[in-house]
Amino acid sequence: MSTDEAKSRNKRLVIGLGVFQIMMALTAGAGGIGILGDPTGVNMGFSPDQLKGTPFSDYMIPGLFLLLVIGLGQLTGGIVTFARYRYAGEIAMFLGALLIIWIVVQVLLIGLASILQPAYFLFGVVEILLGRRLRENMKD
Numbered sequence: 001m002s003t004d005e006a007k008s009r010n011k012r013l014v015i016g017l018g019v020f021q022i023m024m025a026l027t028a029g030a031g032g033i034g035i036l037g038d039p040t041g042v043n044m045g046f047s048p049d050q051l052k053g054t055p056f057s058d059y060m061i062p063g064l065f066l067l068l069v070i071g072l073g074q075l076t077g078g079i080v081t082f083a084r085y086r087y088a089g090e091i092a093m094f095l096g097a098l099l100i101i102w103i104v105v106q107v108l109l110i111g112l113a114s115i116l117q118p119a120y121f122l123f124g125v126v127e128i129l130l131g132r133r134l135r136e137n138m139k140d
Helices: 003-037 060-082 088-110 116-139
Strands: none
Touching (some): 003 060, 003 088, 060 088
């Protein structure tokens, strides 16, 4: 593969991963803000009964985590990816793993409550794979 082809492919990877991370940040931010606006979760379609047997009396802490950790984390990931920061691939892999852990814990605590849970699990896998490819490309 020529150097120009490699640069073009790497540019597409950076743009794809960066856009993916910004979209993840937007959805997590919107979800977190929605939950914080109504910690009972009713306005977001959640049942307070889903929290029975969990350490939470309402959705405030999960909403904060979604907004601050997942949302801001993904925003930061998108910024460092677009900036072509040396460790952007590793950061993406970490954020993908964090997203997977977030979903697994959610399912363990409240059960499979939405099609979004497996979708975001898969998004975490995609982010890990894209981050791995970016890491490999940054070494070249």
